[in-house]
Amino acid sequence: MTNADMTRQRFTGRVALVTGGGSGIGRAVARALAAEGASVAVAGRDAATLAATVTLIEADGGTAAAIPADVTVAEQVSRLVDTTVDRFGALDVAVNNAGVLGRPGPLADVAEPDWHTVIDTNLTGVYLCMKHEIARMRGRGGAIVNISSNIGAHGRIPGLGVYGAAKAAVSALTRSTALEYIGENIRINAVSPGPSDTTMSLRPGETPADRTARLAAALPIGRVGTLPEITAAVLWLAADESGFTVGHDLVVDGGATA
Template sequence: MTNNNPAYDFTGQVALVTGAASGMGLAAARSFAENGAAVALLDRSADAVEQAAQTLIDAGYQAIGITCDVTDEAQVAKAVDQAVDTFGRLDMAFNAAGVQAPPADAADETAEDFDQVNAVNLRGVWAAQKHELGHMRKQGSGAIVNCSSLGGLVGLPERAAYHASKHGVVGLSKSAAVEYASKGIRINVVCPGVVETPMVADMLEGQAEAMAGIIQDQPIGRLGQAEEVAAAAVWLCSPAASFVLGAVLPVDGGYTTH
C-alpha cells in the first residue's frame, strides 16, 4: 500500500506508545519518529521492544524501548517516568496495547478470561492514561489517543468480555476528555476494525470461518493495515486535530456503518 500520509512537524516533541513492539503500536511509533518526535516504545516483550526501538535508532531517529506490562500499574508509572526522564517531556501518547479473549458463549466465559482481557485492554489503558496525564498536567499540554475497537461500538456473539473491555475504553476516554479539556490536553479514541496484525493473524488461523464473515461485513472488502490505524492516531495527536476532543473514530472500513 502506498504511503500517502500527511507530514507533521513533531520536532522537539515526545511520543509514547504502548503495545509498540508490533502491529498498530509499532506502526504508530514509526510514524511519530518519521515526523520528528522522540519516541518511547513500551511493550511487555523485552526483546521485541528493544529490537523495534533499535530499528528506529539505526534509521536515525530518537527512540527508547522500555519493557512494560500494562497490567501492572507500578511498571506503567515507572515506564512513563523513564520516558520523561530520557526525553524531558511528554507531548503525545497512543495507548495501543491490547489482547483478544477466546470466543465463548456468554454463559460459559470464565472469570479468568474476563479478568485477563480487561486487565490489559481496560485497566492497562486506564493506568497508561493516568500516568501520562500526570506529566501532561504539569506541562499544560498534550494529546492522548486510546485504542478501543469496533468492539467498543457494537456487540457480537461470543465476544462479551472483549467487547466489555473495549466499550470501557470509550467511557474512560470520554470522561477524561471532558475533565482535561480546559487543561490543554486532548483525549480521543480510535476504534480499529479487522486489521492485519499478529493478533488478527492468530484469530484468522484459529477461526477462519468466523473471521471470513467479519471481513465480508467490512464494506471496503479487505483487512485494514496497521499503518492506516496509526495514521488516524497520529493525526489525532497532531495540531491538525486541535479542535477534536472526546471523539470516537471508527477506522474499520465501514463495518460499524451498518
C-alpha cells in the same frame, strides 16, 4: 503511509510514549511518530519485540527507547512514564495501545481468570496509563490517543463479549476524561479500528490469506484495514491539526459499524 506523509514533521521536538509497541498497530504508530520527528518510548511486556521496534526506528534515522512494562501493574506504569520523562525530558503524546483479545467464547464459558486478563489489560491498563500520563502533562499540555475497537460499539461477533465490553468502556472513559482535562490543554481521543492486518485478527491455525478472505465478505469495504490507515488516524488525533477535536472516538473499520 505516502511519500508526502513521510516528509511531514508534525512531531519534531516532541516526546511520545506508545504502549504495546512491540508489534502490530503499536509498532506501526511508534515508527510513524519517530519518522515525523518524535523521540519515542516504546513499551510492552516482551523486551525482545520492543528491541526489534527500536532497531527498526533507528534504522530509519529515528530516536527511540525500549521500556519494558506491564500496563496492568500500577508501579510499572508509574515507572514507565517517569522513565520516559527522565530519558527524553517531557511527555507530549501518549498512545495507549496495549491490549489482548482473550480467549473467545460465549460468556457462560468464560473462565474468571480470562475475564480479568482481558479487562485488566484493555481497560485497567488504559486507566493506569492515562492517570500517570495526565500527571506528567499537567502544566504543559499534550495529546492522548487510546486504541479502542469497533467491537465495543456492536455485538455482532459472537464470543468476543468480554473484549467488546472492555473496549466500550475505553471509549466511554476517553469521552469523560477528555472533558475533565481539556481545560488544561490535554486533548484525549480514541481510535476504534475494525479488523486490520495484524496477528490479533488471525484465528488459530489461520493464514493471513485465509483471514483476509474470511473478513472481506463481512466488511462493507470488502477488505481488512491496513496498518498505514490505522496509523494515519492515530497520528492525526495526536497532531496539532486536530486541535479542535476533543473526546472523539474515530472509527476506522471499512463501514462495519455503520
